[in-house]
Amino acid sequence: MSFWNTIGSGLREIWAYKFRSLLTMLGIILGVSALVAMSALVKGMENGTREALVAAGGLEKIRVEPQYELPAHQRHLLDQAPGLTMEDVYALESGAPLVHQVTPAVEQYRYREPMVATYKGKTVEPFLVMGSWPAVLEINEHVIEHGRMFADLDEEQASSVCVIGTGIRDELFGEPEGDETGVVPIGETIYVNGLPFTIIGMFERYESESAKKEREFRRLNPQPAEAAGPVRSRGWGGNRGGGHFIFRMKNNTILIPLSTMMLKFRGMNGISSTGEAAPVRLSNLNMKISRIEDLEPAIQQVRNVLMMTHKGIEDFTFRTQEDWAEEIQNVIRNARLSGGVIAGICLIVGGIGIMNIMLASISERVREIGIRKSVGATNLDVFVQILVESTVISVLGGIAGIGTSYALVGLIASFTPTDNSPVVTLNAVSIAFAFSVGVGILAGLYPAIRASRLHPIQALRYD
Amino acid sequence: MALLELRNVSKIYTLGGEVIRALDDVSLDIDGGEFVSVIGPSGSGKSTLMHILGCLDSPTHGTIQLDGQMIHSASAKQLAHIRNQKIGFVFQFFNLLPKMNVLQNVELPMIYAGISGARRRERAMEMLKMVGLENRARHRPSQLSGGQQQRVAIARGLVNDPRILFADEPTGNLDSHTGEAILELFRELSTKGRTIILVTHDPEIAAVTSRRIEIRDGKIASQVDPRLAGLDRVATAPVAG
Ligand SMILES: Nc1ncnc2c1ncn2[C@@H]1O[C@H](COP(=O)(O)OP(=O)(O)OP(=O)(O)O)[C@@H](O)[C@H]1O
Numbered sequence A: 001m002s003f004w005n006t007i008g009s010g011l012r013e014i015w016a017y018k019f020r021s022l023l024t025m026l027g028i029i030l031g032v033s034a035l036v037a038m039s040a041l042v043k044g045m046e047n048g049t050r051e052a053l054v055a056a057g058g059l060e061k062i063r064v065e066p067q068y069e070l071p072a073h074q075r076h077l078l079d080q081a082p083g084l085t086m087e088d089v090y091a092l093e094s095g096a097p098l099v100h101q102v103t104p105a106v107e108q109y110r111y112r113e114p115m116v117a118t119y120k121g122k123t124v125e126p127f128l129v130m131g132s133w134p135a136v137l138e139i140n141e142h143v144i145e146h147g148r149m150f151a152d153l154d155e156e157q158a159s160s161v162c163v164i165g166t167g168i169r170d171e172l173f174g175e176p177e178g179d180e181t182g183v184v185p186i187g188e189t190i191y192v193n194g195l196p197f198t199i200i201g202m203f204e205r206y207e208s209e210s211a212k213k214e215r216e217f218r219r220l221n222p223q224p225a226e227a228a229g230p231v232r233s234r235g236w237g238g239n240r241g242g243g244h245f246i247f248r249m250k251n252n253t254i255l256i257p258l259s260t261m262m263l264k265f266r267g268m269n270g271i272s273s274t275g276e277a278a279p280v281r282l283s284n285l286n287m288k289i290s291r292i293e294d295l296e297p298a299i300q301q302v303r304n305v306l307m308m309t310h311k312g313i314e315d316f317t318f319r320t321q322e323d324w325a326e327e328i329q330n331v332i333r334n335a336r337l338s339g340g341v342i343a344g345i346c347l348i349v350g351g352i353g354i355m356n357i358m359l360a361s362i363s364e365r366v367r368e369i370g371i372r373k374s375v376g377a378t379n380l381d382v383f384v385q386i387l388v389e390s391t392v393i394s395v396l397g398g399i400a401g402i403g404t405s406y407a408l409v410g411l412i413a414s415f416t417p418t419d420n421s422p423v424v425t426l427n428a429v430s431i432a433f434a435f436s437v438g439v440g441i442l443a444g445l446y447p448a449i450r451a452s453r454l455h456p457i458q459a460l461r462y463d
Numbered sequence B: 001m002a003l004l005e006l007r008n009v010s011k012i013y014t015l016g017g018e019v020i021r022a023l024d025d026v027s028l029d030i031d032g033g034e035f036v037s038v039i040g041p042s043g044s045g046k047s048t049l050m051h052i053l054g055c056l057d058s059p060t061h062g063t064i065q066l067d068g069q070m071i072h073s074a075s076a077k078q079l080a081h082i083r084n085q086k087i088g089f090v091f092q093f094f095n096l097l098p099k100m101n102v103l104q105n106v107e108l109p110m111i112y113a114g115i116s117g118a119r120r121r122e123r124a125m126e127m128l129k130m131v132g133l134e135n136r137a138r139h140r141p142s143q144l145s146g147g148q149q150q151r152v153a154i155a156r157g158l159v160n161d162p163r164i165l166f167a168d169e170p171t172g173n174l175d176s177h178t179g180e181a182i183l184e185l186f187r188e189l190s191t192k193g194r195t196i197i198l199v200t201h202d203p204e205i206a207a208v209t210s211r212r213i214e215i216r217d218g219k220i221a222s223q224v225d226p227r228l229a230g231l232d233r234v235a236t237a238p239v240a241g
């Protein structure tokens, strides 16, 4: 019996029992759409976090932070711990060839000790006020869109200049609706904790690819209902065009020269020094490596240098994006696993449904099988016929499931954050399809064996 | 060599310790072109004999040769092939597939013979024409009368041009008039040289055939065999193996 004949008779059988077949397919439809939707969701998360990872400086970035909790055997040395100082920076510049662009930073986070920026009666508490060297631009993956970054000269002279993110601009100068460029407040003077700073540059608006796409979509298809709504202050964490934490943080940053930070804001908590003569403690050191493979040796090198300058007291710690990336990978793996388990259960249930219906079907068709055998069907012919029927059911279910998965993904997309918006991949679709074929074959196996083993006479006598 | 040769064939069922000899040491030769009826009371073993001859069942003991092939020891796959190529069946209850139309039912044996679609349709129509049902090709079996259904079954039985056509009570489910027409069809086929083995419990029907084999309790009780020394000679003993 030819393949197409078998498929044809399978389809005829399914068509003869449309409603029953549809109910049987439901399990497979659910399983396949769960599988595709889950993988689309995970893919969206992966995309979102990968972009965030790059925005945070990428895997090549190493950050050294002070550690106030010393290792147990060094506890008694706490009062001698020097903290991160400029001395470390100079030592690393000469002593750690695997890293480059060592950049010190003094940072004031809003959640620790908020600073206030004001402009003509409007105020904002920036998420981060950071004093650093010009090179921080590259290390933290910042891009200046308007004006300029402060230069070494500004650093030497401790100029009162700043570069701001669009989030700060939005709060202090307003966020023009629909205007792509917006206000460019270069040259304006804002007050940071009461001290005047001239804005010399502004970053581009940081956002994920999908958030950008959505914003562009909205710009091209303005929705009047929304535009007419009251304009609220969204704070630095406003979620329009915001998305991932990293993007919001970068947009709500004020960047000033390191020397200015040390000079003007000395005495604040984060910039405190142990005495008038003692060097200023830095919030962190940022540096980059050239090749990701060098990460481990580079960290070792930096550690060796710092152990020297810190006289063996380990009051610092390393932060790489690798830890973070690993954490994200874990979250994604868990999401994938739980989604996979759900989809797997759906598929198993669907498979059992198919097996059940095939068993019912063959016991209704014992006589038919007897007739087919009496005119020359071999056991293999009968086996293949039943197997093809169950596979056709599950393949139809699989195709329908792929169809519904698009609807499901659309539904999920409407309530996931934009930068994690789910992405249906061809890979996921083909895997789901392959699973539905596999389930159909597995589910049909036992009924097909039973049918093929029916004795022709007993089958003919059956009624 | 005869077309069919049975030697000491037995079929024994054991049901709950009780032994039933459905066929008991039967030996028999049937030549090509013969029109044979197998007659006997209910439960005598006629259908059992037909199933074994028709490769639907295997004997418990004995040997069977069909068209030069030993079938008592053939595999299930070989038996399926023999059924497909060399044997046609007509049953009392027609045994057509209700979800297929008449044409598809007649095509069924050719599907398992691997014959292409166009050729199948052509040949099936040819057979339907022979039984006078070419204008019913697209009907479902349930839309036909019993006699018409039995004609479809005969068309199906002959579609692969088998060596032997087996018919088990083919008129048992038909009124006498329709039954006669079916018998007439068999006789016609026989005159064209087809080997036919007709199972019945009705002596009137058996009288249509030249050779009659009577079975009782699984044994051949008597035979009317025109080949044995003149017509209508009654041999009371089973043919010796
Ligand atoms: N599967 C089976 N198991 C046990 N006994 C069986 C089986 N099939 C047939 N028999 C027995 O074998 C004997 C012959 O049965 P068979 O069907 O050949 O009779 P028959 O001559 O065709 O009768 P009828 O004219 O009623 O069709 C009967 O006694 C029957 O009970």
Ligand SMILES: [Mg+2]
Residues within 6 Å of the ligand: B046, B047, B048, B168
């Ligand atoms: Mg019978």
